[in-house]
Amino acid sequence: MSSKVVLKVTNISKDFGLTHALKNVSVDIGQGEIIGLIGENGSGKSTLSSIISGVYPASKGTMELDGEPYRPANPMDAQNHGISMIAQEMGTLPGIRVADNIFLGKEQLFVQKGVVNRKKMYAEAKSAMGKIGIENINPEDPITKYSLEERKLIEVVRALYSDPRIFIVDETTTALSQKGRDIIYQVIRKLKEENKTVLFISHDLEELMEVCSKLIVLRDGVFIAELQKEEFLEDRIKELMVGRKLTGDYYRSDYDGSCDEEVVLKGEDIYVGDSVKGVSLELHKGEILGIGGLTDCGMHELGKALFGNIRLLYGQVTLKDGEKITSEKQAIKHRLGYVSKNRDQEALILSASILDNIVLPSLSKLSRGGLISRKSEKEFTNHQVERLSIKCREITQDVRDLSGGNKQKVVFGKWLGNESEIFILDCPTRGIDIGVKAFMYQLMYQLKKEGKSMIMISEELPELIGMSDRILIMKDGKIQKSFERSESLNEAVLIQEMV
Numbered sequence: 001m002s003s004k005v006v007l008k009v010t011n012i013s014k015d016f017g018l019t020h021a022l023k024n025v026s027v028d029i030g031q032g033e034i035i036g037l038i039g040e041n042g043s044g045k046s047t048l049s050s051i052i053s054g055v056y057p058a059s060k061g062t063m064e065l066d067g068e069p070y071r072p073a074n075p076m077d078a079q080n081h082g083i084s085m086i087a088q089e090m091g092t093l094p095g096i097r098v099a100d101n102i103f104l105g106k107e108q109l110f111v112q113k114g115v116v117n118r119k120k121m122y123a124e125a126k127s128a129m130g131k132i133g134i135e136n137i138n139p140e141d142p143i144t145k146y147s148l149e150e151r152k153l154i155e156v157v158r159a160l161y162s163d164p165r166i167f168i169v170d171e172t173t174t175a176l177s178q179k180g181r182d183i184i185y186q187v188i189r190k191l192k193e194e195n196k197t198v199l200f201i202s203h204d205l206e207e208l209m210e211v212c213s214k215l216i217v218l219r220d221g222v223f224i225a226e227l228q229k230e231e232f233l234e235d236r237i238k239e240l241m242v243g244r245k246l247t248g249d250y251y252r253s254d255y256d257g258s259c260d261e262e263v264v265l266k267g268e269d270i271y272v273g274d275s276v277k278g279v280s281l282e283l284h285k286g287e288i289l290g291i292g293g294l295t296d297c298g299m300h301e302l303g304k305a306l307f308g309n310i311r312l313l314y315g316q317v318t319l320k321d322g323e324k325i326t327s328e329k330q331a332i333k334h335r336l337g338y339v340s341k342n343r344d345q346e347a348l349i350l351s352a353s354i355l356d357n358i359v360l361p362s363l364s365k366l367s368r369g370g371l372i373s374r375k376s377e378k379e380f381t382n383h384q385v386e387r388l389s390i391k392c393r394e395i396t397q398d399v400r401d402l403s404g405g406n407k408q409k410v411v412f413g414k415w416l417g418n419e420s421e422i423f424i425l426d427c428p429t430r431g432i433d434i435g436v437k438a439f440m441y442q443l444m445y446q447l448k449k450e451g452k453s454m455i456m457i458s459e460e461l462p463e464l465i466g467m468s469d470r471i472l473i474m475k476d477g478k479i480q481k482s483f484e485r486s487e488s489l490n491e492a493v494l495i496q497e498m499v
């Protein structure tokens with residue numbers, strides 16, 4: 001059964017300089033449909049949704065809304081046509097209040113006798129937030145008081161306020177905890193009941209398969225396929241996205257979960273700020289220890305603490321030889337590697353080359369009598385680039401221009417190059433497409449087999465279940481429960497301990 005077409009996109013192309021971000025893409029968007037837009041990083045998903053929502057015009061092609069030519073001049077124009085989007089990049093304005101963010105450009109609604117009636121505006125903001133179940137945000141507060149997740153939800157409130165017929169969500173759920181996701185899912189269900197249309201972009205295939213009634217696959221800016229719900233098969237979709245069959249398993253396939261007895265890293269009664277409150281753990285040789293929880297459960301701070309990156313209020317981190325970790329420098333010296341959740345801010349120097357980033361932790365090793373030869377640096381870097389199949393023009397190019405997946409490979413390259421024995425991985429596959437993700441999982445498994453040890457902090461439950469020998473679930477700064485690797489472990493069981 002196909003529904004009435006509300007938006008017809010015909011032969012849309014978009015060029016950014018030499019980049020052909022979209023090539024002759026045609027799709028029909030039907031009323032009442034929940035459509036998932038899927039494709040690897042750089043496949044053109046954001047570009048397509050930005051054109052539909054008036055962020056920029058197409059280079060070529062046409063759109064029709066209800067049979068009429070549709071050429072939005074800007075996002076506000078698109079909104080007036082009933083189309084609004086939660087953009088992938090952050091969309092709230094700092095420096096102003098929550099309510100002002102919600103009603104940006106709509107202040108007229110509250111003007112009485114020439115002045116904005118703030119009281120009315122706050123009350124309206126409160127009610128708009130309440131409608132999607134947000135109770136703990138004060139519309140009078142400055143927006144900066146709130147976390148990324150809360151700001152994203154405020155954006156959702158803003159986009160919904162114009163009562164759109166087509167609602168576009170671009171990679172929003174990646175920034176949200178389960179609670180935030182549930183809010184989005186609820187919004188989507190409600191829009192569906194009202195026969196509205198949703199275009200949903202997410203990296204999470206399972207999520208898309210669950211929520212959407214139809215999937216559109218893009219690859220390299222080209223429309224590849226459209227699949228109806230009954231045609232959703234995970235392997236098939238991945239194959240369409242990547243353009244080849246992904247060989248082998250996605251996650252590891254064994255349920256053994258065994259590792260060495262030997263403890264390589266031990267955290268005792270760790271306190272950090274008000275985020276970690278008395279955590280003790282042991283990491284074994286050859287173990288992948290997963291740590292999960294809501295974004296604010298303290299797990300990210302714990303990861304930093306284990307790497308000596310933030311000060312402990314109390315407690316200690318020791319290695320197998322009794323050596324204590326009190327600074328990052330010392331951690332690196334003792335062959336610890338850390339992959340930060342905030343890759344672009346913390347794990348990489350974006351304005352430096354692939355080479356400079358990769359050699360950084362290993363400079364002392366590469367130095368001969370205080371000097372480092374360019375040749376040895378290049379050999380060292382080339383080795384990692386080959387080992388990790390980093391896609392780049394040359395090793396001297398800036399890291400900034402690489403795709404998310406290749407940037408993350410550079411981060412791994414840093415630590416592999418330094419022959420790290422212990423890896424602390426904070427959301428190692430965040431914002432990475434499926435092809436590279438599969439590669440990362442294989443790499444982690446191979447490192448495990450080599451006797452390396454890993455702590456994998458993750459907000460993605462399937463990856464925790466799929467890769468860990470053991471999972472610790474954190475809640476409110478403490479370890480709530482521990483789970484052994486098992487075939488019967490499922491997301492619901494973990495979520496129960498998280499919330």
Ligand SMILES: Nc1ncnc2c1ncn2[C@@H]1O[C@H](COP(=O)(O)OP(=O)(O)O)[C@@H](O)[C@H]1O
Pocket residue numbers: 016019020021039040041042043044045046047048
């Ligand atoms: N504003 C821009 N300027 C230059 N190139 C861009 C811009 N936006 C996107 N691109 C390029 O267009 C391609 C498609 O990107 P995008 O639509 O963001 O993909 P996706 O959302 O699927 O990850 C990529 O090669 C990207 O680098």
Ligand SMILES: [Mg+2]
Pocket residue numbers: 045046047088171
């Ligand atoms: Mg995108």
